[in-house]
Amino acid sequence: MMTFQTLDDLDDGQRVLVRLDLNSPVEDGTVQDNRRFDRHAETISELVDRGFEIAVLAHQGRPGRNDFVSLSQHADILAEHIDHDVDFVDETYGPQAIHDIADLDSGDVLVLENTRMCDDELPEEDPEVKSQTEFVQTLKDEFDAYINDAYSAAHRSHASLVGFPLVMDAYAGRVMETEYEANTAIAEKEFDGQVTMVVGGTKATDVIDVMTHLDEKVDDFLLGGIAGELFLRAAGYPVGYDIDDANLYDEQWEQNSEKIESMLEDHRDQITLAVDLAYEDDDGDRAEQAVDDIEEKTVSYLDVGSETVMEYSPIIRDSEAVFVKGALGMFEDERFSVGTAGVLEAIADTDCFSVVGGGDTSRAIEMYGMEEDEFGHVSIAGGAYIRALTGAQLVGVEVLQR
Ligand SMILES: Nc1ncnc2c1ncn2[C@@H]1O[C@H](COP(=O)(O)OP(=O)(O)OP(=O)(O)O)[C@@H](O)[C@H]1O
Ligand SMILES: O=C(O)[C@H](O)COP(=O)(O)O
Incomplete structure (x- = not known):
């Protein structure tokens, strides 16, 4: 049973930190557009229309692999999908990132750098531990609310997925809601x-x-x-x-x-x-x-x-x-x-x-x-879908339901 707060519970126009899953295939260094952008574009467009000031967190690849690249291309692809400017800063929570976040106006969208380039993100640790990292503690004060839209990454106990809901007002985005319900x-x-x-x-x-x-x-x-x-x-x-x-x-x-x-x-x-x-x-x-x-x-x-x-x-x-x-x-x-x-x-x-x-x-x-609409739901999740089908709880969903 779904018990988390959704975007319907959030007042318009606030400063929000939104976790998406834009993890994509990368060919010869070029990020490939895919269904995940389509889906998350709906959440971001809604937030833009409702006048939020939006910073986006997402990951790409893993250290040591060819697909471990910056999110600058993702920002451009997302901009095409929402038909609206999207800025990018090559830091996750450094001084330039904090400066750019402070500069956000109503309807602005800023993509922060690949979360996995930040040391606090990756080791799988308890949500309590993740919530106390410098990454989470620094960003939490810049926003009114945290929104997790990344159902397909919710099986990972990483800082950007499980840390914020313990220290901030947290909500499920539209993709999180529909994926959770269907899966x-x-x-x-x-x-x-x-x-x-x-x-x-x-x-x-x-x-x-x-x-x-x-x-x-x-x-x-x-x-x-x-x-x-x-x-x-x-x-x-x-x-x-x-x-x-x-x-x-x-x-x-x-x-x-x-x-x-x-x-x-x-x-x-x-x-x-x-x-x-x-x-x-x-x-x-x-x-x-x-x-x-x-x-x-x-x-x-x-x-x-x-x-x-x-x-x-x-x-x-x-x-x-x-x-x-x-x-x-x-x-x-x-x-x-x-x-x-x-x-x-x-x-x-x-x-x-x-x-x-x-x-x-x-x-x-x-x-x-x-056509996708000939099916009830086409999931954008891989590992998280399998876990849902085998009855495993997803830690990123559990912390939203607290
Ligand atoms: N008989 C076969 N011989 C070789 N490959 C096969 C065969 N049947 C299916 N496959 C391959 O299985 C792949 C899909 O398998 P997989 O178990 O990874 O499914 P998935 O659930 O769609 O993907 P993922 O787990 O990556 O999200 C396809 O890419 C397909 O080429
Ligand atoms: O692409 C995915 O399935 C998710 O983004 C999780 O990525 P990961 O398997 O690299 O943690």
Whole structure:
């Protein structure tokens, strides 16, 4: 149940410190525009329209990685999205930052430097400890309120996410509100009809954790991806192991085979497995093979087959709610997008309640020409989405609810 204060509880025109999640892919030093800017632009535009003086905190990458860059490009991208000037200062809480914050007028937006460039931000520590850092203690006096809009980073106990709510009046932004509501819906909401979950992707542990936590909520799990192939292996099919030098299956199998086998045994009626799989033939084209016809795995399977999509689609059509975690195939290559795109199209064609999550999977929506508004909610969260689906509390949400 949501119990935090929202922007509806905040009086207009105040000085606010707003935490966004603008963490983005970076290619050759260039920050790539993405759905996170779209979403947070709505919160910032509302604050601008309501005459707030706005400073933005956000992170990008991690020290030591290529994507650990300044937020100056993010400020420009955000400005395009809100069609309004956005200033940038290359400090988080130094004298220049404090000067620029003091200069803010009604409707001004100032992006502060990457929070992870500040020593106090990163080590994961208790919120109490984070609230006493110089970073938090310096900035808290410059503002009337703190707004956290960064649901997708709320699983991290970092200063900018958990420190401020302990020492300031704190509110959830619009993205925080909608993400929280959609991503906890599967656990919190009661649905009258069938609840279906599409699970795929590359990480067997994520899939097992989600299925274990939600086995009483979900009527039908439709499997695909590398995780789905491991379940087929547990069901006795000669797939789900590595061939050539690949390292996708065997290690995961060693670590998870017992859990997968008992999951399959205990929940056979709830689990639907692929009936055919797709691979690249000698001419470089997509080819498909029924799982019953596979005698030995000699090719890499990169998608579920068309028959599988035909079996999964009516189940989706008959569902009251559908949740998606992970892709059914390597959809980035159009030849192997049939499973993921097919299932997403089936969801888009119904008026069921739906949530599509996982940073990678939700990218398939725009890649294959679907509109976001054909889905109930497309999450911008990766790690936080998985945690929500496995029942874990997000520390950044907990501190807002105090
Ligand atoms: N059979 C397959 N062979 C190789 N790759 C696959 C296969 N099936 C799915 N994938 C890959 O799985 C990826 C998605 O997996 P992942 O588990 O990371 O899902 P996600 O939840 O969308 O993303 P994230 O965890 O990053 O938020 C896709 O990029 C896709 O290419
Ligand atoms: O991109 C994300 O999923 C969040 O911003 C969290 O980033 P992190 O995994 O680098 O902490």
